[in-house]
Amino acid sequence: DSGVTQTPKHLITATGQRVTLRCSPRSGDLSVYWYQQSLDQGLQFLIHYYNGEERAKGNILERFSAQQFPDLHSELNLSSLELGDSALYFCASSVGKGEQFFGPGTRLTVL
Amino acid sequence: QQPVQSPQAVILREGEDAVINCSSSKALYSVHWYRQKHGEAPVFLMILLKGGEQKGHEKISASFNEKKQQSSLYLTASQLSYSGTYFCGTEGGSGGGADGLTFGKGTHLIIQP
Numbered sequence: 340d341s342g343v344t345q346t347p348k349h350l351i352t353a354t355g356q357r358v359t360l361r362c363s364p365r366s367g368d369l370s371v372y373w374y375q376q377s378l379d380q381g382l383q384f385l386i387h388y389y390n391g392e393e394r395a396k397g398n399i400l401e402r403f404s405a406q407q408f409p410d411l412h413s414e415l416n417l418s419s420l421e422l423g424d425s426a427l428y429f430c431a432s433s434v435g436k437g438e439q440f441f442g443p444g445t446r447l448t449v450l
Numbered sequence: 451q452q453p454v455q456s457p458q459a460v461i462l463r464e465g466e467d468a469v470i471n472c473s474s475s476k477a478l479y480s481v482h483w484y485r486q487k488h489g490e491a492p493v494f495l496m497i498l499l500k501g502g503e504q505k506g507h508e509k510i511s512a513s514f515n516e517k518k519q520q521s522s523l524y525l526t527a528s529q530l531s532y533s534g535t536y537f538c539g540t541e542g543g544s545g546g547g548a549d550g551l552t553f554g555k556g557t558h559l560i561i562q563p
Contacts (some may be wrong), residue, residue: 341491372550381452382492382537384550395549429491438482438505439539439551441491 343442357418364432371413377426455554472538481521482539
């Protein structure tokens with residue numbers, strides 16, 4: 340158990356819908372990273388928040404957005420969902436730099 | 451740019467050793483190694499930083515050649531629990547943890563009894 344929690348564990352929805360994934364970092368960690376893992380694209384970095392502020396963007400689509408709240412939990416919002424958005428979404432937390440600890444992930448299925 | 455891992459897959463007998471390589475075409479600040487079992491989260495194994503600092507599990511060893519932008523993960527006396535997919539994740543630039551990790555495609559390791 341990494342100490343990072345993610346909800347929900349599974350999410351099944353239809354194309355065109357909007358969903359929100361939630362992540363709570365390890366106690367004391369200020370950084371939250373979001374990653375997407377799919378069979379064809381592998382494990383890809385989406386976005387990084389540090390202490391409430393966006394620090395870096397990776398391969399994140401414009402339909403996707405994220406935020407980090409004052410209690411340091413983070414949410415990833417995915418809208419206008421397409422079949423290709425089906426994937427495992429992980430968040431990872433770290434103190435600031437160094438090792439990142441991954442949560443159990445949310446498996447999103449878009450039908 | 452995505453680091454290149456080799457081999458893509460390896461099958462070992464319990465007790466045998468393995469080396470997994472990770473190579474990047476860009477200057478690296480750090481290399482991170484993870485193991486992932488099917489349907490589970492990647493589990494942190496090791497971080498190697500520019501300048502020689504390393505942090506990780508006692509039973510895992512790795513190297514980082516800064517000049518060649520290459521890292522290798524050494525698994526000795528493999529156990530059945532070592533099975534899984536191993537990923538290297540790289541961080542370029544001056545580090546600092548701002549950018550997320552760029553992961554390789556993974557190396558599938560199967561340990562047979």
